[in-house]
Amino acid sequence: MSQQRINFQNVIAFYKKYTHQDKALNILADSLTPEQIANFYKYWYGDVDRADNVPRLSNPSYFTLAYTFTEEYEGGYVNHPNDPGGATNYGITQDTYNYWRQSKQLPVQHVAHISREEVLNIYYDNYWILGQCDKLGLPLNIVHFDTCVNFGVFGGITFLQEAVGEVEDGILGQRTYKAIKQYSARELAKKVCFARIHYRHYRVQQSPSQNVFLQGWLNRDNALINYIDRICTSYPCN
Structure with a gap:
């Protein structure tokens, strides 16, 4: 879609039909380039400065960006004999699937039969939220x-x-949030990635049978670093 051919007044009239900002933002993110979104906001707010700033995406769009990466490494049915987690499908274990089905008052079934909709709901509820x-x-x-x-x-x-x-108590409370604010989101994201890499090597040292997974783990960590670098060229990162 050529930016010069867009009639932003018509676009605004269309998106004003949506009462929820999240829904409108998600549709925009899927249909326009970052530059076009920025100009949309310029016309919407009547503020010329906004033309140079791509607005923040809504949380559902952030989840889509996150899951797009994770899906690459959690796809398909796997039941490796050396994996202590047992059988998984799209990265979801049988125990997790059982618990989720029971919480929805649905009968338990094998994780091999999990649906795409169930996968997305589990990832959103059990991990994102x-x-x-x-x-x-x-x-x-x-x-x-x-x-x-x-x-x-x-x-x-x-x-x-x-x-x-x-x-490291596993509780994301006020003290941890306060500490997080001392860093840029991008800097802290990289620190976590490097900590993951360090832990992979430590785990293999402690349990040599896990060495069969090491290269795959490291590939995932390095790909994640590259992925967030690409994301930050298209979206506003802190």
């Missing part, structure tokens, strides 16, 4: 989400606490 990723800035929220998925929510929070020098 439970891990409080929605309270963190871009790109830290992406890294924290993937860490919560890969290490569990408790593990994800302790990685974050280690990075900011707080007590």
Whole structure:
């Protein structure tokens, strides 16, 4: 879509039909370039300065950015004999799937039969919201989400606490939030990634049978660093 051909007054008239800002922002993010979104806001608010600032995406859009990465490394059915987590499908264990189905008053079934809709709901509820990723800035929220998925929510929070020098109690409370604010979201995201890499090597030293997974783990960590660098070229990162 050419930016010169967009009639922003018509676009505004269309999006004003949406009563929820999140829904309008998500549709914008999917259909326009960052420059076009910025100019949309310029016309919407009547503030010329906004033309140079891409607005923040809503939390649902942040979740989409986060899951887009994680999905690459949690896709498909896996039942490796050396994996202590047992069988998983799209990164979701049988125990997690059982608990989620029961919480919805649905009969338990094998994780191999999990639906796409269930996968997204579980990741959003059990990791994005439970891990409080929605309270963190871009790109830290992406890294924290993937860490919560890969290490569990408790593990994800302790990685974050280690990075900011707080007590690693797995509770994301006021003290940890205060410490987080002393860093830029991008700087802290990188610190967590490097801590993950360090932990991978330590884990293999402690349990040599896990060496079969090491290269895959490191590939994921390094890909995450590259991913957030790319994200920050297109979206406003703190």
